Amino acid sequence: MQAKKRELINLSNFIEFCKKNIESIDDDFCLYSEDAEEPLSVSLNCYIDDYPTGDDEGEDLFSDFVINNELELIYYGGQFIDVIKNVLMQVTDPNVEVIINALNYYMDNDDFIDIDS
Numbered sequence: 001m002q003a004k005k006r007e008l009i010n011l012s013n014f015i016e017f018c019k020k021n022i023e024s025i026d027d028d029f030c031l032y033s034e035d036a037e038e039p040l041s042v043s044l045n046c047y048i049d050d051y052p053t054g055d056d057e058g059e060d061l062f063s064d065f066v067i068n069n070e071l072e073l074i075y076y077g078g079q080f081i082d083v084i085k086n087v088l089m090q091v092t093d094p095n096v097e098v099i100i101n102a103l104n105y106y107m108d109n110d111d112f113i114d115i116d117s
Helices: 011-020 064-068 077-090 096-109
Strands: 030-033 045-049 072-076
Touching: 011 045, 011 077, 011 096, 030 077, 045 064, 072 077, 077 096
Parallel strands: none
Antiparallel strands: 030 045, 030 072
């Protein structure tokens, strides 16, 4: 599997891709979906696209792709990869559900989860 920008991708598949390529993956991306209010789940489909740029007032400017498809930002790539790396330091070969739980925890608490072994 290769992750491509602006193509629909299942979150679980993307997490597996990131796990396998964690040392070489570029975190210069953002994840977008149609509903950013819902917690992340194994069935979530999302898109990979560029980071938003900023205007003179500090407001985020999203790509035409994000705007035209009415997508919402769900995760910055750097944070997404950092959460996965943190889980990998705590658990040997964690399943996708453990990582999704850690991603949701980070979104809610702005902190990494402590996983009980």
